[in-house]
Amino acid sequence: MAEPLHSWRRLSLVDLGAAAAVGLAAAGVIWSPKLSGTVARATGAMQTVEVTIDVKHVPAAEPQALVEQMQKEGRTSLVIRNQPHGSVKLNSVRLLTRQVALMTPQGTVTVVPDPNNGDFSTFDARITIEGEGQLRGGGVVLGNQALKLGSAVELEGPLYRVKGTVSGIAVEGN
Secondary structure (H helix, E strand, O other): OOOOOOOOOOOOHHHHHHHHHHHHHHHHHHOOHHHHHHHHHHHOOEEEEEEEEEEEEEEOOOHHHHHHHHHHHOEEEEEEOOEEEEEEEEEEEEEOOOEEEEEOOOOOEEEEEOHHHOOOOEEEEEEEEEEEEEEEOOEEEEOOEEEOOOOEEEEEOOOOEEEEEEEEEEEOOO
């Protein structure tokens, strides 16, 4: 005798697990950061973002040699809140001179270069990088991370890894 047309087979746990895996994979593709970045580039939502980062008090035997090496490479890896962003263009690196305030016998305040700079050389610099980002309600988004003044970032190259603070953000066209 023939089986009825409406017979249902029973679903096993393996079938349910496979369906869940397919559903999660589809959701991952739809909400993928790379996919959203590609869509943003295609729609013109990505803009050039110039970020100024201040690095202070990093011990370095030869700060000037580090500056020269960074400029020679021209690119650096950016890490925002422990999330790698990727490689960005390094526009400029400028050493900053530490200053101290002194009170003169006449009662005025004078600012002079820190006399300890020669004994305890440190890498104090203002670094400008350039990358592709989006303007959103919460500010500038670079590498799927909101970037604001005061945000902690890390710059990494073959011979260095320094922590800094975002001190300026400029978006091209704004």
